[in-house]
Amino acid sequence: MCYLKQNLNRLPEEYLMANMEEKVCPNHPEDTAVSRCASCFKPLCAQCIIKSNGDDFCSDQCATNFSQSKEHFAEVTKRDKARKLKARIKKIIFLIIIAIIGYFGYKYWSDNKESINKKLESKSKQIQKDLDKMSEDK
Ligand SMILES: [Zn+2]
Ligand SMILES: [Zn+2]
Numbered sequence: 001m002c003y004l005k006q007n008l009n010r011l012p013e014e015y016l017m018a019n020m021e022e023k024v025c026p027n028h029p030e031d032t033a034v035s036r037c038a039s040c041f042k043p044l045c046a047q048c049i050i051k052s053n054g055d056d057f058c059s060d061q062c063a064t065n066f067s068q069s070k071e072h073f074a075e076v077t078k079r080d081k082a083r084k085l086k087a088r089i090k091k092i093i094f095l096i097i098i099a100i101i102g103y104f105g106y107k108y109w110s111d112n113k114e115s116i117n118k119k120l121e122s123k124s125k126q127i128q129k130d131l132d133k134m135s136e137d138k
Contacts (some may be wrong), residue, residue: 039066 025031025045033043038055039062049056052063109116 037062039063039069 023033023043025033025043025048027048028045031045031047034046035044035049035056036042037044037058039057042058044056044058048058050058050060050063053067055063055066057063057066
C-alpha cells in the first residue's frame, strides 16, 4: 500500500519532467519548443520552424518527405477508389446482364407458352407411355 502510494506520488513528477524535456528545442536547449516537425515530430522553437504548405518542419528534408508521403497517400487513396469503382461497375454490369437474361427468358417463355407447354405435355405423355410399356413388359 505504502509502496504503491509512493509510486503514485512519484509518477506525475516524472511524467512532467519528461514532458518538459520534450518541449525544449534540441538545437536551442534554452528555448522552449512552440511546435513540432510534422514529419519527424521533433520539438521546434520559433527560430527552427520551417514553414511549408501550412505545416511546421525541422528541415527541408522533412518537408520534402512529408509532401512525398502525402502525395503517395493521395495516390494510394485514388487507386483504391478507382478499384472500388471498377468493382461496383462490374457488379452493376453483372446485374444488368442477369436482368436482361431474365427478361428475355421470361419473354421467350410467355411468347412461346403454348408450344413449350405442348412440348412438355407430349414429352410427359411420352414418358408415361414408356413407363407403361416397361410395366407391361414385366
Ligand atoms: Zn523533422
Ligand atoms: Zn531551435
